Amino acid sequence: xxxxxxxxxxxxxxxxxxxxxxxxxxxxxxxxxxxxxxxxxxxxxxxxxxxxxxxxxxxxxxxxxxxxxxxxxxxxxxxxxxxxxxxxxxxxxxxxxxxxxxxxxxxxxxxxxxxxxxxxxxxxxxxxxxxxxxxxxxxxxxxxxxxxxxxxxxxxxxxxxxxxxxxxxxxxxxxxxxxxxxxxxxxxxxxxxx
Amino acid sequence: xxxxxxxxxxxxxxxxxxxxxxxxxxxxxxxxxxxxxxxxxxxxxxxxxxxxxxxxxxxxxxxxxxxxxxxxxxxxxxxxxxxxxxxxxxxxxxxxxxxxxxxxxxxxxxxxxxxxxxxxxxxxxxxxxxxxxxxxxxxxxxxxxxxxxxxxxxxxxxxxxxxxxxxxxxxxxx
Amino acid sequence: xxxxxxxxxxxxxxxxxxxxxxxxxxxxxxxxxxxxxxxxxxxxxxxxxxxxxxxxxxxxxxxxxxxxxxxxxxxxxxxxxxxxxxxxxxxxxxxxxxxxxxxxxxxxxxxxxxxxxxxxxxxxxxxxxxxxxxxxxxxxxxxxxxxxxxxxxxxxxxxxxxxxxxxxxxxxxxxxxxxxxxxxxxxxxxxxxxxxxxxxxxxxxxxxxxxxxxxxxxxxxxxxxxxxxxxxxxxxxxxxxxxxxxxxxxxxxxxxxxxxxxxxxxxxxxxxxxxxxxxxxxxxxxxxxxxxxxxxxxxxxxxxxxxxxxxxxxxxxxxxxxxxxxxxxxxxxxxxxxxxxxxxxxxxxxxxxxxxxxxxxxxxxxxxxxxx
Numbered sequence: 260x261x262x263x264x265x266x267x268x269x270x271x272x273x274x275x276x277x278x279x280x281x282x283x284x285x286x287x288x289x290x291x292x293x294x295x296x297x298x299x300x301x302x303x304x305x306x307x308x309x310x311x312x313x314x315x316x317x318x319x320x321x322x323x324x325x326x327x328x329x330x331x332x333x334x335x336x337x338x339x340x341x342x343x344x345x346x347x348x349x350x351x352x353x354x355x356x357x358x359x360x361x362x363x364x365x366x367x368x369x370x371x372x373x374x375x376x377x378x379x380x381x382x383x384x385x386x387x388x389x390x391x392x393x394x395x396x397x398x399x400x401x402x403x404x405x406x407x408x409x410x411x412x413x414x415x416x417x418x419x420x421x422x423x424x425x426x427x428x429x430x431x432x433x434x435x436x437x438x439x440x441x442x443x444x445x446x447x448x449x450x451x452x453x
Numbered sequence: 454x455x456x457x458x459x460x461x462x463x464x465x466x467x468x469x470x471x472x473x474x475x476x477x478x479x480x481x482x483x484x485x486x487x488x489x490x491x492x493x494x495x496x497x498x499x500x501x502x503x504x505x506x507x508x509x510x511x512x513x514x515x516x517x518x519x520x521x522x523x524x525x526x527x528x529x530x531x532x533x534x535x536x537x538x539x540x541x542x543x544x545x546x547x548x549x550x551x552x553x554x555x556x557x558x559x560x561x562x563x564x565x566x567x568x569x570x571x572x573x574x575x576x577x578x579x580x581x582x583x584x585x586x587x588x589x590x591x592x593x594x595x596x597x598x599x600x601x602x603x604x605x606x607x608x609x610x611x612x613x614x615x616x617x618x619x620x621x622x623x624x625x626x627x
Numbered sequence: 628x629x630x631x632x633x634x635x636x637x638x639x640x641x642x643x644x645x646x647x648x649x650x651x652x653x654x655x656x657x658x659x660x661x662x663x664x665x666x667x668x669x670x671x672x673x674x675x676x677x678x679x680x681x682x683x684x685x686x687x688x689x690x691x692x693x694x695x696x697x698x699x700x701x702x703x704x705x706x707x708x709x710x711x712x713x714x715x716x717x718x719x720x721x722x723x724x725x726x727x728x729x730x731x732x733x734x735x736x737x738x739x740x741x742x743x744x745x746x747x748x749x750x751x752x753x754x755x756x757x758x759x760x761x762x763x764x765x766x767x768x769x770x771x772x773x774x775x776x777x778x779x780x781x782x783x784x785x786x787x788x789x790x791x792x793x794x795x796x797x798x799x800x801x802x803x804x805x806x807x808x809x810x811x812x813x814x815x816x817x818x819x820x821x822x823x824x825x826x827x828x829x830x831x832x833x834x835x836x837x838x839x840x841x842x843x844x845x846x847x848x849x850x851x852x853x854x855x856x857x858x859x860x861x862x863x864x865x866x867x868x869x870x871x872x873x874x875x876x877x878x879x880x881x882x883x884x885x886x887x888x889x890x891x892x893x894x895x896x897x898x899x900x901x902x903x904x905x906x907x908x909x910x911x912x913x914x915x916x917x918x919x920x921x922x923x924x925x926x927x928x929x930x931x932x933x934x935x936x937x938x939x940x941x942x943x944x945x946x947x948x949x950x951x952x953x954x955x956x957x958x959x960x961x962x963x964x965x966x967x968x969x970x971x972x973x974x975x976x977x978x979x980x981x982x983x984x985x986x987x988x989x990x991x992x993x994x995x996x997x998x999x
Contacts, residue, residue, distance in 0.1 A: 322931070326867055327933055329931070351845055351846070352845050352846065352847075352848040353848045353966075354848075354935075354942065354944055354961060354966070355944055355946070355959065355961030355965070355966075357946045357957070357959040357961075359948060359956075359957050360957075370946070372933060372944070372946070372961070376845050376859060376861070381860075381861065381866040382863075382866040382867035384933055384935070386933065405846075405848070406846045406847050406848070406969070407846070407847050407848025407966065407969050409969055410965060410968060410969055411965065414965075418682075431675065432674060432675060433674065433675040433678040433998055433999075434546075434582070434675065434678065435544075435545050435546040435582070435675070436546070440581075443581055443582075443680065443683055444682060444683055448581075448683075450579050450580065450581050450680070450683055450684070450687065451579075451581055453579050453687055498649065499649065499650070499651045500648070500649045501654050501655045502655060502677070503655065503677050503679075503995055504699050504700075504702040504995055506654075506655070507702055507703055507746065507783060508782070508783070510746070510749075510765060511765060511768075511769065511772075511782075513765070514761075514762065514765030514766055514768075514769065515762050515763075515765060515766035516765075516766055516769045526651075531649070541677075542677065542679055544675075544676060544677060544678055544679060546675050546676050546678065547648060547655075547676045547677070550647075550648055550649070550676075554649050576695065576696050576699070577679050577680070577684070577696070579684065579687065580679050580680040580683070580684055581680050581683065582678050582679060582680050583679055583680070600784065601702070601782075601783065601784070603782060
């Protein structure tokens with residue numbers, strides 16, 4: 260079966276449907292190994308992706324699975340994409356916010372994982388991500404789009420050094436107040452025990 | 454001091470012998486009574502540090518019952534407590550507060566380091582925010598290893614501390 | 628100028644205190660409070676006293692070495708935090724877990740849910756001054772910890788659910804003990820309902836305290852027992868069934884009051900459903916191997932995954948990025964406490980000081996988990 264082809268040339272490969280089915284099981288007491296069922300078509304993901312791309316043509320679809328969809332945009336457009344996802348598509352609460360340090364490409368990425376409380380859509384998670392340059396990472400805050408993003412953005416700020424403009428309180432939430440080293444989750448920060 | 458010792462007369466010898474007798478008759482029993490009272494009424498500070506606190510909670514529960522050894526939980530002020538059980542990892546944010554809490558307790562006071570993280574940093578030895586052992590900042594009396602130590606191990610640590618208190622040589626605690 | 632500023636006209640009335648890291652009512656956590664007499668004007672949580680850097684440590688260890696330290700954040704519920712991790716790694720490696728392994732994962736997850744909820748109810752009783760509840764719950768919790776010990780090996784840190792299945796098979800005497808514990812516990816929960824949840828003192832201290840409306844619960848991102856007490860039917864086990872949860876018959880209890888009593892009662896109802904699942908799983912356990920042989924340093928293909936499970940406190944999610952090497956490139960742990968903590972400053976407005984521990988613990992917030 261064919262997976263939906265994503266137009267972006269991202270380094271992340273979608274899961275293969277024809278991969279190995281696991282190491283061979285012992286033949287004595289196991290039930291006959293049923294063949295791996297074919298992965299279902301990500302119909303809903305395609306539906307959401309087509310709606311988003313129709314509204315924002317410059318948004319890239321990174322990958323799709325049956326219950327997950329990742330779209331990637333720029334910091335200048337992420338607020339509109341977020342409002343569209345919340346009001347039109349029904350993704351109304353934040354699940355978590357994750358930052359990634361792509362040091363080889365000199366970029367930082369912030370991913371907002373949002374979920375929905377609309378019946379029938381509760382299992383779907385949409386990931387809206389934005390890429391910023393590593394030298395001056397300034398992105399807008401999405402607190403007014405999803406209120407639950409408050410502490411998650413604070414944590415991403417102190418762990419990666421990303422400045423969320425418009426956030427009312429970017430003080431340290433997990434690190435000690437007198438932390439004066441590099442943001443710890445960046446790849447060029449080496450843990451002192453290593 | 455040396456000059457005084459050179460003046461040993463009969464009077465000094467008599468005073469020395471009366472001092473020995475008083476030590477036997479009153480000093481030692483007083484010390485024994487004071488230590489006995491202290492070791493059977495240890496009050497731990499309520500400071501939950503990290504994940505070992507669930508085993509302290511289980512030890513205080515009805516199955517293991519640390520209360521029968523005298524370790525009641527003190528709900529009042531720190532000044533009334535004399536035992537601090539450091540249960541688990543001490544991070545760099547908590548370390549100054551731990552020192553402050555230890556300083557605020559009144560003498561005599563004892564420390565039990567519970568769990569591998571408070572002895573040497575444990576599983577988190579290579580983390581950027583963890584103190585590798587609390588004996589850098591406060592003096593420890595008993596180390597209870599484990600990750601987390603079983604509730605019975607914590608009770609054994611408490612019994613060891615009680616034996617240490619029983620042998621304490623001075624009334625003031627050090 | 629805010630009401631708690633030094634220069635406001637009320638500055639001599641507003642007192643700033645901290646329900647600090649050393650407090651019987653707080654745990655490993657600090658809440659900064661601004662008080663006007665007995666009422667809270669504003670509150671600000673101050674976590675981070677147990678931040679051990681799990682995510683950074685995860686990048687220095689391979690996928691199997693990550694198992695022991697990843698179960699420590701929420702040690703009360705250790706199987707559930709490993710469950711989401713194992714699901715994520717299994718999805719990246721595209722492995723198919725044998726059915727016996729899946730059932731054992733479910734059994735351990737539900738046992739841990741009961742263990743965690745018992746601790747939650749114990750401290751909830753303790754904060755309301757109901758000391759019978761804390762001694763009963765702590766004592767009865769030990770029966771479930773014993774059962775977990777027979778299956779997993781250690782008292783609270785089982786390290787049982789690993790990528791590829793579970794670590795070892797369940798011994799036959801544990802199956803009988805499990806069924807006996809389930810039967811005994813059903814009767815015990817009826818006693819809890821009578822002594823605790825129908826108690827007029829408990830009702831007086833928790834009815835109508837800290838009411839969270841349904842719209843606020845959605846907007847602030849509440850999950851788990853907090854969301855289910857406010858009318859939301861969030862349950863990852865029903866929404867996206869994983870690891871053969873669809874084979875079991877259980878309900879998701881939902882209440883609509885949204886106050887502290889409802890949040891505690893939802894935990895009891897959750898435990899009833901968990902007992903049902905454990906009984907069904909123990910009775911129809913399939914035969915077969917329990918895990919795939921992965922070796923000590925499994926190579927995980929490059930990819931990105933977002934896996935979710937339902938822990939005792941709420942939705943536990945992992946965002947794992949792998950670049951093909953034996954160590955994760957990025958390991959983000961999304962814990963239910965970080966989703967629920969945002970609700971706390973919203974609820975602590977205008978309440979009495981004596982209600983603060985009841986509301987704070989009713990959110991089932993575990994500071995070690997938030998700080999990771």
